[in-house]
Amino acid sequence: MTTHVAAHTSRSSPNFDTRTLPISMLVLHYTGMSGGKAALERLCDKTAKVSAHYVIEEDGRVFALVPEDKRAWHAGIGNWRGVNDINSASIGIEIVNGGHDFGLPAFPPPQIRALIVLAREIVRRQGILPHHIVGHSDIAPGRKQDPGERFPWALLAANDLGLWPSAEDMAQPSPSTAPPANAAQLRADFSRIGYGVDDASETDIITAFQRRFLPEQISGVACAPTRAAARSIAQMTPVL
Numbered sequence: 642m643t644t645h646v647a648a649h650t651s652r653s654s655p656n657f658d659t660r661t662l663p664i665s666m667l668v669l670h671y672t673g674m675s676g677g678k679a680a681l682e683r684l685c686d687k688t689a690k691v692s693a694h695y696v697i698e699e700d701g702r703v704f705a706l707v708p709e710d711k712r713a714w715h716a717g718i719g720n721w722r723g724v725n726d727i728n729s730a731s732i733g734i735e736i737v738n739g740g741h742d743f744g745l746p747a748f749p750p751p752q753i754r755a756l757i758v759l760a761r762e763i764v765r766r767q768g769i770l771p772h773h774i775v776g777h778s779d780i781a782p783g784r785k786q787d788p789g790e791r792f793p794w795a796l797l798a799a800n801d802l803g804l805w806p807s808a809e810d811m812a813q814p815s816p817s818t819a820p821p822a823n824a825a826q827l828r829a830d831f832s833r834i835g836y837g838v839d840d841a842s843e844t845d846i847i848t849a850f851q852r853r854f855l856p857e858q859i860s861g862v863a864c865a866p867t868r869a870a871a872r873s874i875a876q877m878t879p880v881l
């Protein structure tokens with residue numbers, strides 16, 4: 642992919658404070674509001690007490706709200722690989738999209754192209770590793786659903802932004818050779834990937850994982866493809 646530099650429009654938010662952890666994560670959200678204007682107004686409203694470092698409009702415009710060295714207020718309560726203060730450890734990007742409350746519209750190509758450019762700059766600048774590029778639903782299973790099952794995680798992974806199961810690992814075994822369901826192995830895989838297995842129910846974690854990696858099979862049930870995908874991603878992820 643050709644290297645570009647994302648052009649930013651400054652739109653200062655007062656909602657930030659001081660980091661207490663080094664930056665190690667990139668967290669992606671959808672705004673879940675009627676449009677970009679409403680989202681920007683809320684993220685810059687002092688009384689709302691929410692913010693993000695960047696907002697990406699549907700047409701690809703990028704708004705910079707909070708300096709990267711400051712702690713924006715985008716993640717709330719969550720856990721990823723043992724980190725509980727996600728805001729202190731992360732850069733947050735809000736992607737303008739109505740979300741589930743507005744029918745979960747598709748993400749326009751100009752918006753995703755702008756996201757890829759911006760995210761690659763951030764990852765390079767901050768030294769963020771692929772297994773630390775996550776969605777809001779990953780860090781808060783059961784509490785959050787964004788950026789949702791229509792978000793193109795596979796395309797981001799193809800651009801070195803995050804992980805994706807290998808085709809070989811996802812090949813369907815025959816019924817006679819399929820490994821038996823193993824709850825302990827699945828829990829260990831989810832823990833190694835980064836999910837807070839002590840902070841959310843198994844059903845919520847499976848649902849969050851499926852929303853990201855198997856968006857056509859969101860059931861909350863650990864089917865064979867879910868177990869295979871979890872094994873694949875876990876094997877790509879360093880042990881804590």
